[in-house]
Amino acid sequence: MHVLITGGAGFIGSNLVAYHINKGDKVHVIDDLSTGRIENISLFLEHLNFKFDEVDILVWKELEKAVAWADRIYHLAAVVGVFRVLKEPISVLATNIAGCERLLRVVHSTDWNTKLIIASSSEVYGNRFEYELLSEDMELHISPGHNSRWNYSISKLADEAFALSYARQYNIDVTVVRFFNIIGPNQTGKYGMVVPRFVHQAVRAEDITIYGDGTQQRAFLDVRDAIIYLDLLSNNPLSRAEVINVGTAREITINQLAYLTKEFAQSSSNITYTSYEDAYGKDFDEIYHRKPNLEKLLRLTNHSPKWTLEETLTDLIQREQTKEL
Numbered sequence: 001m002h003v004l005i006t007g008g009a010g011f012i013g014s015n016l017v018a019y020h021i022n023k024g025d026k027v028h029v030i031d032d033l034s035t036g037r038i039e040n041i042s043l044f045l046e047h048l049n050f051k052f053d054e055v056d057i058l059v060w061k062e063l064e065k066a067v068a069w070a071d072r073i074y075h076l077a078a079v080v081g082v083f084r085v086l087k088e089p090i091s092v093l094a095t096n097i098a099g100c101e102r103l104l105r106v107v108h109s110t111d112w113n114t115k116l117i118i119a120s121s122s123e124v125y126g127n128r129f130e131y132e133l134l135s136e137d138m139e140l141h142i143s144p145g146h147n148s149r150w151n152y153s154i155s156k157l158a159d160e161a162f163a164l165s166y167a168r169q170y171n172i173d174v175t176v177v178r179f180f181n182i183i184g185p186n187q188t189g190k191y192g193m194v195v196p197r198f199v200h201q202a203v204r205a206e207d208i209t210i211y212g213d214g215t216q217q218r219a220f221l222d223v224r225d226a227i228i229y230l231d232l233l234s235n236n237p238l239s240r241a242e243v244i245n246v247g248t249a250r251e252i253t254i255n256q257l258a259y260l261t262k263e264f265a266q267s268s269s270n271i272t273y274t275s276y277e278d279a280y281g282k283d284f285d286e287i288y289h290r291k292p293n294l295e296k297l298l299r300l301t302n303h304s305p306k307w308t309l310e311e312t313l314t315d316l317i318q319r320e321q322t323k324e325l
């Protein structure tokens with residue numbers, strides 16, 4: 001199979017590269033290396049089944065050719081991470097919406113039955129903490145209001161609307177996945193992701209810094225399970241033109257995560273607290289609760305995650321300790 005991965009030098013993308021190369025597929029990555037890193041894919045650069053182009057999806061002239069070659073496309077290229085979203089509110093909207101729309105337009109124009117997976121996010125649910133479970137068909141409340149943080153959610157919702165419209169109007173075979181807090185190897189803490197940041201701090205015996213009071217809850221899914229879900233969804237015709245949560249059911253507070261990371265790393269770090277204002281600037285809207293309804297995912301894939309949070313943390317701590325040596 002021929003697999004094109006936009007944003008393939010990033011965290012989720014590079015794990016997908018390893019997965020498909022190991023399966024014997026041919027993989028083409030396009031990435032502008034804005035948050036992605038060449039080290040994430042350096043193992044594959046000389047591989048006969050691997051090709052990499054450092055390009056911007058918005059303007060790259062050979063996108064048509066790359067799309068016409070592909071049996072499956074994962075569209076992951078996006079401006080991501082809370083810090084980057086707050087710092088570059090316009091490019092979040094411009095890149096994420098225009099990149100996705102351009103790709104859909106090109107897929108339509110190539111007249112080739114490519115399977116397209118588009119990465120959306122649990123951020124589209126906004127601040128729905130009163131709900132126990134976040135379901136794909138619930139109404140969404142997002143306010144562009146006073147805070148640019150919602151630009152990311154708006155960009156992902158626009159991508160979803162484009163994807164479903166191309167599916168309806170032109171019969172494009174597209175599936176939208178709403179990722180909930182994916183963690184694992186190659187994720188960087190540089191742009192605000194909590195798990196790699198805590199692991200980095202614990203291994204170096206630096207303060208483990210919690211933003212807010214640490215009572216906010218998250219459910220973390222290992223990327224190696226996430227990519228199995230993506231593969232199973234891609235192979236299931238019933239996923240066509242659907243929006244599907246990809247996550248896990250087990251929630252943990254950020255306080256518990258900090259203590260668990262410290263314990264597993266056998267670290268002497270202190271656990272400290274930073275206000276949202278100090279971390280992100282004024283008027284930051286935190287999401288306190290984010291738990292996916294996974295019925296649809298389970299029905300379409302019949303897969304249960306293999307990695308527990310404890311196993312992922314142990315693995316990430318070992319990798320970080322090896323880096324330190």
Ligand SMILES: NC(=O)c1ccc[n+]([C@@H]2O[C@H](COP(=O)([O-])OP(=O)(O)OC[C@H]3O[C@@H](n4cnc5c(N)ncnc54)[C@H](O)[C@@H]3O)[C@@H](O)[C@H]2O)c1
Nearest residue numbers: 007010011012031032034035036056057077078121179182
């Ligand atoms: N990691 C998560 O928990 C999570 C949660 C929700 C949604 N997502 C979505 O999944 C996708 C992958 O996220 P990730 O965590 O791997 O982030 P990432 O930053 O590691 O990956 C995004 C990649 O896109 C590339 N990119 C950005 N703009 C580009 C452009 N104009 N042209 C070409 N490449 C470009 C970056 O260099 C990077 O390699 C994103 O679309 C993100 O919104 C991830």
